[in-house]
Amino acid sequence: MEKLNQEISLKMNQICKAYPGVKALDHVDFELRKGEVHALLGENGAGKSTLCKIIAGAQPMDSGEYYLFGEKITSLSPLEAKNKGISMVYQEFNLVPYLKIYENLFLGKELMHGPNRDKKAMISKTKEVFQKFGIDIDPELRVCDLTNAYKQLVEIAKAILENAKVLCMDEPTAPLSTREVNILFDMIHSLKKEGVSVIYISHRLEELFEISDRITVMRDGQYIKTLNTNETNRDELVKLMVGRELSDEYPKRNVEIGGEILRIEHLSTEATDIEDVSFTLRKGEILGFAGLVGAGRTEVMRALFGIDKKRSGDIYIKGSKVEIRNPADAIRHGISLVPEDRKGQGVSLTLSVRENISLVKLKELEKYFSIERKKEKELVKDYIEALSIKTPGMEQLVKNLSGGNQQKVAIAKWLVMDSDIIILDEPTRGIDVGAKYEIYMLMNELVKRGKALIMISSEMPELIGMSDRIMVMHQGRLTGKLEADEITGNKEIQKTVLEMASNDKAKEV
Numbered sequence: 001m002e003k004l005n006q007e008i009s010l011k012m013n014q015i016c017k018a019y020p021g022v023k024a025l026d027h028v029d030f031e032l033r034k035g036e037v038h039a040l041l042g043e044n045g046a047g048k049s050t051l052c053k054i055i056a057g058a059q060p061m062d063s064g065e066y067y068l069f070g071e072k073i074t075s076l077s078p079l080e081a082k083n084k085g086i087s088m089v090y091q092e093f094n095l096v097p098y099l100k101i102y103e104n105l106f107l108g109k110e111l112m113h114g115p116n117r118d119k120k121a122m123i124s125k126t127k128e129v130f131q132k133f134g135i136d137i138d139p140e141l142r143v144c145d146l147t148n149a150y151k152q153l154v155e156i157a158k159a160i161l162e163n164a165k166v167l168c169m170d171e172p173t174a175p176l177s178t179r180e181v182n183i184l185f186d187m188i189h190s191l192k193k194e195g196v197s198v199i200y201i202s203h204r205l206e207e208l209f210e211i212s213d214r215i216t217v218m219r220d221g222q223y224i225k226t227l228n229t230n231e232t233n234r235d236e237l238v239k240l241m242v243g244r245e246l247s248d249e250y251p252k253r254n255v256e257i258g259g260e261i262l263r264i265e266h267l268s269t270e271a272t273d274i275e276d277v278s279f280t281l282r283k284g285e286i287l288g289f290a291g292l293v294g295a296g297r298t299e300v301m302r303a304l305f306g307i308d309k310k311r312s313g314d315i316y317i318k319g320s321k322v323e324i325r326n327p328a329d330a331i332r333h334g335i336s337l338v339p340e341d342r343k344g345q346g347v348s349l350t351l352s353v354r355e356n357i358s359l360v361k362l363k364e365l366e367k368y369f370s371i372e373r374k375k376e377k378e379l380v381k382d383y384i385e386a387l388s389i390k391t392p393g394m395e396q397l398v399k400n401l402s403g404g405n406q407q408k409v410a411i412a413k414w415l416v417m418d419s420d421i422i423i424l425d426e427p428t429r430g431i432d433v434g435a436k437y438e439i440y441m442l443m444n445e446l447v448k449r450g451k452a453l454i455m456i457s458s459e460m461p462e463l464i465g466m467s468d469r470i471m472v473m474h475q476g477r478l479t480g481k482l483e484a485d486e487i488t489g490n491k492e493i494q495k496t497v498l499e500m501a502s503n504d505k506a507k508e509v
């Protein structure tokens with residue numbers, strides 16, 4: 001007889017949820033055991049976040065059964081869910097930026113000493129929670145001064161303080177570096193030991209093998225299969241989620257690299273500590289930027305794009321020196337930047353897919369004081385197809401798209417500009433494996449057409465698989481540089497890059 005050792009925390013049968021024009025969940029089954037890490041896997045728009053929102057009471061379901069710790073749930077508000085022990089760590093942060101860490105943790109439930117807030121107790125309790133996971137952090141730091149990684153850890157600490165029994169983590173590692181991912185995984189392991197169940201969403205398959213016990217695959221709002229992690233493999237998962245086999249992970253390209261198109265000499269910035277960064281970029285080339293989170297890669301690009309002020313340094317485009325004081329200058333000189341923080345800077349959430357994509361082309365589409373709608377629609381349609389953006393139509397508001405599809409709109413929006421130099425900051429963050437491949441194909445197509453790309457990525461395999469050359473940064477400086485012949489066929493490459501990325505002394509490059 002099979003031993004019934006698995007207590008069920010949560011069970012969902014035949015859950016349906018529709019939005020106008022979209023069946024987000026179509027008879028989905030899901031079961032979560034006590035103390036397990038259960039991953040949800042599926043392409044962008046498959047319904048993963050929607051399922052979590054229903055579990056946490058942030059969205060009502062249309063039909064289906066939901067049992068929580070054996071109790072049948074008919075309606076559930078976010079507060080009720082929280083009181084029942086469900087905590088959600090959202091894709092977008094829910095912290096108050098100008099409050100300190102401990103103030104965020106105890107917001108609305110301050111510890112009191114008589115009539116006064118017991119600051120001391122809250123600070124020591126905060127320290128305690130972090131120490132449990134071996135993290136030393138000053139509870140009096142303001143959240144807005146933290147890196148994304150630490151914001152994420154604060155979110156989780158908050159859930160722990162709330163005595164969560166079920167923790168939903170929606171792409172928690174997206175903003176984290178390798179080391180920070182390890183801290184997070186340690187946290188998850190200790191939570192498991194205490195019997196906390198974790199629902200874990202991530203597009204990084206390697207992570208699922210490291211952290212999850214079971215994996216439920218979804219596709220187009222439907223339940224596909226639940227597997228024990230140690231009985232499956234990458235190929236099977238990809239096939240289940242995409243519905244077909246994916247052969248190569250990184251598409252090959254055969255592009256002749258041309259002459260220098262961009263040269264940066266001795267760039268240093270005012271606000272952030274970028275020191276003496278120099279590099280060149282050639283026509284037809286993909287130049288990768290590696291480094292840990294906070295190494296300064298994004299800051300270099302912001303300075304190049306005229307967002308951040310330079311302290312010193314020169315920029316040459318096709319051999320002649322240019323002044324870039326603001327993004328408009330950069331765009332005029334043929335540079336585009338697809339930012340990392342696409343929610344903040346990349347897309348207009350309250351505009352439609354069409355409006356977002358055609359925005360920068362409106363001038364060209366203008367004819368006799370009106371927009372050539374037909375041309376506009378063709379243009380938008382082309383990009384929706386090229387990036388396989390999942391949307392019921394081009395008039396859908398971007399805020400109603402799934403996280404990954406919002407990213408794709410942001411990328412499309414900048415590609416439309418047709419610049420010669422395109423900077424992509426974490427272009428595949430939050431994007432599913434199938435769509436990643438499409439983005440790589442698109443990158444290859446762009447360099448084939450003579451453009452030059454800079455790609456910042458925290459995913460080492462992707463950097464190695466796609467870059468012609470790789471620059472490595474650490475603490476605002478370049479600490480390493482890898483040429484094409486050092487990248488291809490080098491089995492130790494990942495280790496080499498990591499070493500360069502964690503080197504405190506800047507090497508001669």
Ligand SMILES: Nc1ncnc2c1ncn2[C@@H]1O[C@H](COP(=O)(O)OP(=O)(O)OP(=O)(O)O)[C@@H](O)[C@H]1O
Nearest residue numbers: 019024044045046047048049050400401402403404
């Ligand atoms: N508020 C909303 N209004 C309309 N449609 C929505 C809304 N929220 C989600 N959808 C749609 O429901 C479907 C499922 O979205 P969901 O966010 O659950 O996907 P996901 O699996 O989390 O994808 P991703 O990996 O991109 O985050 C998508 O087609 C999405 O466009």
Ligand SMILES: [Mg+2]
Nearest residue numbers: 048049402403
């Ligand atoms: Mg999502």
